[in-house]
Structures are given as C-alpha cells and as structure tokens.
Amino acid sequence: MGRSRFIAWAWVLVFLLVLLFLVCALALCTGSAGIAMKDIPGIIFHGRGTTDYNILFKIRMPRIMLGIATGGALSLAGAILQGLFRNPLVEPYTLGISGGASLGVCLNILFKWHLIIGIIAYPLSGFFGALAVITMVYLISIKTGMVKTDTMLLTGVMISFVCSSLVMLLMAVSKSDELQTIVFWIMGSLDETNLTLIKICCAGSIGGLVVSLFFCLDLNALALGEEEAMNLGINIERSKKVLFVTASILTGLSVSVGGIIMFAGLIVPHFMRMTVGSDHRILLLGSFLAGSSFLTLCDVIARTIISPLELPVGVITGIIGGVVFIYVLTRKRAIL
Amino acid sequence: MSEHAAILKTDHLYCGYGKTPVLKDICFEAQKGEIISIIGPNGSGKTTLLKTLCGVLKPKQGNIFIKGEEIRHLSRASIARTVARVSQTIDMPPMTVSAYVLMGRLPYFKRYQFFESRADIDKVKETLALLGIDHLAEKSMDAISGGQQQLSAIARALVQEPDLLLLDEPTSHLDITHQAVILNQIRRLNQQFSLSVIMVLHDLNLASEYAHRLILLNGKEGEVFRSGSPERVITKECIETVYKTPVIVDRHPRSGKPFILLDG
Numbered sequence: 001m002g003r004s005r006f007i008a009w010a011w012v013l014v015f016l017l018v019l020l021f022l023v024c025a026l027a028l029c030t031g032s033a034g035i036a037m038k039d040i041p042g043i044i045f046h047g048r049g050t051t052d053y054n055i056l057f058k059i060r061m062p063r064i065m066l067g068i069a070t071g072g073a074l075s076l077a078g079a080i081l082q083g084l085f086r087n088p089l090v091e092p093y094t095l096g097i098s099g100g101a102s103l104g105v106c107l108n109i110l111f112k113w114h115l116i117i118g119i120i121a122y123p124l125s126g127f128f129g130a131l132a133v134i135t136m137v138y139l140i141s142i143k144t145g146m147v148k149t150d151t152m153l154l155t156g157v158m159i160s161f162v163c164s165s166l167v168m169l170l171m172a173v174s175k176s177d178e179l180q181t182i183v184f185w186i187m188g189s190l191d192e193t194n195l196t197l198i199k200i201c202c203a204g205s206i207g208g209l210v211v212s213l214f215f216c217l218d219l220n221a222l223a224l225g226e227e228e229a230m231n232l233g234i235n236i237e238r239s240k241k242v243l244f245v246t247a248s249i250l251t252g253l254s255v256s257v258g259g260i261i262m263f264a265g266l267i268v269p270h271f272m273r274m275t276v277g278s279d280h281r282i283l284l285l286g287s288f289l290a291g292s293s294f295l296t297l298c299d300v301i302a303r304t305i306i307s308p309l310e311l312p313v314g315v316i317t318g319i320i321g322g323v324v325f326i327y328v329l330t331r332k333r334a335i336l
Numbered sequence: 337m338s339e340h341a342a343i344l345k346t347d348h349l350y351c352g353y354g355k356t357p358v359l360k361d362i363c364f365e366a367q368k369g370e371i372i373s374i375i376g377p378n379g380s381g382k383t384t385l386l387k388t389l390c391g392v393l394k395p396k397q398g399n400i401f402i403k404g405e406e407i408r409h410l411s412r413a414s415i416a417r418t419v420a421r422v423s424q425t426i427d428m429p430p431m432t433v434s435a436y437v438l439m440g441r442l443p444y445f446k447r448y449q450f451f452e453s454r455a456d457i458d459k460v461k462e463t464l465a466l467l468g469i470d471h472l473a474e475k476s477m478d479a480i481s482g483g484q485q486q487l488s489a490i491a492r493a494l495v496q497e498p499d500l501l502l503l504d505e506p507t508s509h510l511d512i513t514h515q516a517v518i519l520n521q522i523r524r525l526n527q528q529f530s531l532s533v534i535m536v537l538h539d540l541n542l543a544s545e546y547a548h549r550l551i552l553l554n555g556k557e558g559e560v561f562r563s564g565s566p567e568r569v570i571t572k573e574c575i576e577t578v579y580k581t582p583v584i585v586d587r588h589p590r591s592g593k594p595f596i597l598l599d600g
Contacts, residue, residue, distance in 0.1 A: 006451070086427075217450060221442055225427045230392050231420065232496075233413030233443035278430055281450060 009282045012275075016289035020068070023293045027064050027300050028056060032308045062198050066190045067296035069198070070254035071264055073205035075291025077250040078265030079272070079284055080212055080243050083219040088273070091265035092251040095156035096137065097130045099163030101248075101255035102186065104129025106170045109181050119194050123201070126256025130248035133159050138244065188259035188314025190299050197257055204253040208246050209288050215239050219280040261295065261314045263321025268294055341404030342367055343500045343532045344389065344419070349398035351381070351388040352558075357396045358384045359558045364551060366500060369530035371523070373543040375569075376553030376561075377579055382536040383424065385553075386502045389534070390421045403499070416443035420493035421502040424536075426485055433480065433488050434460055434473040440495035456495075463491045467521055483514030490521070501525075503535035507542060515539075519546050541595045544570050545588065554578045570594040 047053040078091040104125035114121035218239040221229040342365040352358035358381040400407040507515040537543040544566040554561035582599040
C-alpha cells in the first residue's frame with residue numbers, strides 16, 4: 001500500500017511504453033520492401049521524398065497507428081466489461097456488442113452507404129450497431145428495475161447469436177464481390193489505407209481511454225458487488241451507462257476498421273490482471289498499452305509468416321490468444 | 337443535516353422488491369449511541385429493511401430521514417458518510433485486506449481525486465489496529481478466515497466514519513469465539529465512540545444480550561410485531577406467536593437479560 005505501489009505502477013507503465021516502442025520499431029522494420037534496419041534512422045531523418053521514406057510513412061506507419069488504436073481499444077473495452085461484469089471471461093464478443101457492430105458494417109457493405117456519406121459510414125455503422133445492441137440489452141435488463149449483470153450477460157450472448165445468424169443471412173443473399181469483401185473484412189485485417197478512418201480510430205480510442213480513466217475508482221468499487229458499490233457512495237447506474245457506451249464506441253470503431261479480431265479483448269486484460277492486480281487505476285491504462293503492443297506484434301507476424309502473402313491478423317490473435325489462454329488456465333487455477 | 341435530529345428515522349415505511357411490499361408501515365427511530373437489533377423469522381424482510389435504510393433499495397412508500405434529512409434528497413456519497421452497511425455475504429475480491437478496507441474511503445474522495453491521501457492510509461491503519469487485525473493488512477481477502485473477513489468488512493465500514501453502522505447477521509457461520517469477538521468489538525465501538533448500530537441477528541440470545549432495543553418483525557404480515565427493550569420483546573408469548581415454536585424464557589444469571597431455550 002501507499003508509495004511503493006505507485007512506484008511499482010510507474011515501472012509497469014514505463015515497461016509497457018518501452019515494449020510498445022520496441023514493437024513499433026520492429027513493425028517499422030519488417031515488410032516486403034526489404035529495407036535494412038540500420039538504414040531506417042537515416043531514411044527517417046534525411047530521406048524525405050524517397051520511395052523508402054514513403055513506404056515507411058505512407059504504408060507502415062498508418063498500419064502501426066491502426067494496430068495501436070484497435071489493439072488498445074479492444075483490450076480496454078475488454079477490461080471495462082470484465083470489471084463491470086466481475087467476470088474474467090467477458091469481452092465485447094460475449095456481450096454481443098461486436099456482433100452488433102459487425103452486422104452494422106455488413107449492412108454498410110451491402111447497401112454501400114459509404115458511397116453516399118463517405119468513408120465515415122464504416123465506423124458509424126459499426127458504432128450504431130454496437131450501440132443498438134447495448135441499448136437493447138440494457139433495456140431488456142432494466143425491465144426488472146435494476147440493471148442485473150447476469151441477465152445482461154445472457155441477453156448479450158443471445159443477441160450475439162442472432163447477429164451472427166443475420167450476418168450469415170446477408171452473406172447468403174449478397175453478390176460474389178460483396179461476399180468477398182465481407183469475408184475478408186470479417187477475418188480481420190489492419191490493411192486499411194484510408195487516413196481519415198485511421199485518424200477517427202485513433203481519436204476514438206484515445207477518447208475512450210480518457211473517459212474510462214475517470215471511472216477507474218467506480219470500477220474498483222464495483223468489484224465488491226453492485227450493492228456494496230452503492231454503499232460506498234458510487235452512482236452505479238450512471239457509471240454503468242457511461243462505461244457501456246464507452247465500451248461500445250471502442251468496439252464499434254475497432255470492428256468497423258479491423259473486422260473481427262478475436263481474443264485481444266479477453267486475453268490482454270486477463271494477463272494484466274495477473275501481473276499488476278485488479279486495481280483499475282493501473283489495469284485500464286496497462287491493458288490499453290499492452291493491447292496496442294500485442295496487436296501490432298500479431299500484425300507483424302501476420303505480415304511475415306507466409307510472406308509475400310499476408311494472413312488476416314484475426315487468425316494470429318485467435319491462435320496465439322487461444323493457445324496461451326488454455327495453457328495459462330491449466331497451469332494457474334485461481335485467476336480472478 | 338441537523339446534529340440534533342435522530343440519526344435515522346423511518347416514517348410509515350413500506351419496502352420490498354416487486355409490487356407487493358415485504359414490509360409495511362415501519363416506524364422507528366435510532367438515536368445516537370443506540371444498539372438496535374432487528375429480529376424475526378426467515379423471510380420476514382430483515383435484510384430488505386437494512387438495504388432500504390442505506391439507500392440501496394428505494395422505499396415503496398413512506399420516508400426515511402437521515403439526521404433529519406429525507407433520504408431521497410441526499411447523494412449516495414453523503415449517505416455513505418453517515419450510514420455504512422456490512423452485508424451478510426461478502427463477495428471476496430482478490431485484493432489485500434488493506435486495499436479492501438481503503439475502499440471505505442471512497443465516499444470522501446473529491447470529484448477528480450484518484451489517489452488516496454496520507455490521511456486515508458493512516459485512517460485505514462488506525463482502524464485495522466482498533467479491531468486488532470493489523471497483522472492481516474497485506475494478506476489477501478480470500479486467504480483469511482470467515483471471522484477475519486467479517487472484521488475486515490466491519491473495518492471497511494468504520495473507515496467511512498459513519499454515525500450509524502448497519503450489520504446484516506455479523507455472526508452467522510461463525511463459531512462462538514468469533515461471535516463473541518465480533519459482538520464485543522461492536523459493543524466497544526458503541527461505548528467508545530457512541531456509534532449507533534442497527535444489526536440483524538438470528539440468534540435471539542445474542543440479540544437480547546447485546547442490543548439496547550429490539551425490533552421483532554412477524555414473518556408473513558411484514559409488520560413490526562413488537563419493539564422495545566429485550567425484556568419487553570423476548571417474552572414467551574411474543575416469541576411463540578411469531579416463531580410458532582414453544583420456548584422457555586428465563587433470565588441470564590449475570591446480565592439479567594432474558595434468554596430462550598427451545599421447549600420440545
């Protein structure tokens with residue numbers, strides 16, 4: 001307790017930042033163009049206008065930014081939801097939030113709204129899909145008076161099923177080129193070239209981080225149970241509303257840009273909890289940074305493993321995440 | 337909030353979860369320095385009453401006044417600075433005892449305060465020492481015994497610096513050693529700091545021994561059957577009517593308080 005713990009937290013943050021920096025440097029160095037690592041500082045400082053400079057700053061850099069933003073957003077959403085539900089197995093997918101988001105984006109691909117209102121249609125449709133689901137889950141569960149988290153979880157799982165069935169329905173009725181777009185998008189990739197979209201994604205995830213940090217103590221109190229949190233003077237109804245909306249914005253954004261990237265929202269907060277403990281004052285920020293590094297690293301692997309071809313990053317996170325998760329579960333029983 | 341008004345007063349209070357109230361027409365006052373015990377059969381709404389008194393459940397009808405102020409006009413944090421509740425089942429989070437107890441300082445955190453102050457930490461240390469569990473400070477909440485968990489939960493409630501402590505069966509699942517430890521601590525806090533206490537107790541003999549005043553709820557009707565001193569409430573006629581079980585009522589040889597034994 002006290003000072004020593006804050007110092008430990010500061011070290012954790014320093015470590016995660018250094019890790020993120022190293023992973024970014026690695027991501028900047030790897031790729032099919034074959035730019036040597038030792039040349040990179042030279043290109044950055046003196047190579048303005050050359051092809052190599054353009055590859056670094058127009059192709060690799062945006063992708064890294066996107067990895068940081070979506071990885072951070074998904075992990076943060078996972079950490080928030082796990083705190084709200086006091087359940088380490090909850091993440092945007094279990095609640096149906098990302099199901100709703102993917103349904104929204106599929107509708108967008110099918111009806112080509114992006115041709116009418118521009119590229120912002122993707123994150124907007126994702127966000128509205130996510131928000132529609134969370135509103136529905138919320139309204140169904142407050143019918144009993146107070147928001148009960150277990151009712152909400154069950155409703156979320158059901159809605160998730162409905163959404164994925166609807167996505168399949170859309171795929172079944174779509175034309176072959178649309179089908180390909182949907183399939184590729186669902187598999188999850190950070191190969192997004194639109195700068196506006198990347199900027200929206202970065203701004204959204206940073207915004208979500210800032211908002212959620214204001215509620216870190218509420219999340220801590222909620223760990224004792226909803227009634228206990230009320231007894232500690234927390235306005236839990238308001239905190240829950242704000243946090244659910246934040247989580248759906250984070251999820252909607254990352255799903256609309258990166259497609260379905262499994263496990264980042266589950267495994268990263270889980271590991272953070274095991275290493276730094278369950279205090280949300282460090283957990284939220286830590287999960288965001290660790291998630292950024294995790295997804296950027298997974299993207300590097302996805303880009304290089306069968307180079308010059310690319311794997312969808314969702315495949316990598318799914319495999320790494322799933323295997324590590326099972327390994328950890330079998331080794332260490334009591335996690336939360 | 338007025339300093340002279342009763343710490344807590346209920347006025348024709350109806351409370352419950354659904355449409356039909358579990359409890360009807362509850363009127364009582366808790367004065368400073370009083371220990372009140374709520375007794376009654378299972379399902380008579382004792383826990384519901386406690387939850388309503390601290391603002392977790394909204395009253396169906398009637399009113400609750402905390403230091404003279406209507407509960408609905410008070411923010412959750414200001415209720416929490418006056419009334420602290422220790423619930424019956426404590427969900428054990430994976431945190432240290434000191435981190436858990438420190439949560440009790442949350443009602444005092446300012447709007448954008450995220451870190452505890454030196455004073456908060458000192459308050460936690462002082463309270464742990466007061467309850468004699470300072471050696472547990474760095475232990476994990478799920479690695480200590482039931483009695484120690486109960487004491488930690490009471491410590492968490494005490495760092496809220498409440499005027500009124502609500503306890504929901506603080507001695508359930510504990511052996512007599514820990515029952516005595518907990519209740520003696522509560523009595524000491526009451527005498528030392530004139531802390532008001534309202535506690536739900538299942539054990540009528542403990543209630544009679546430790547409380548100044550008893551409130552007996554009668555099961556199905558959800559009303560107060562009788563309230564007053566232990567001598568007035570723990571009578572053969574009262575207990576047999578409410579609990580529908582034959583009992584023998586006698587007096588404790590040392591304290592003179594009534595106690596009961598099952599009769600057949």
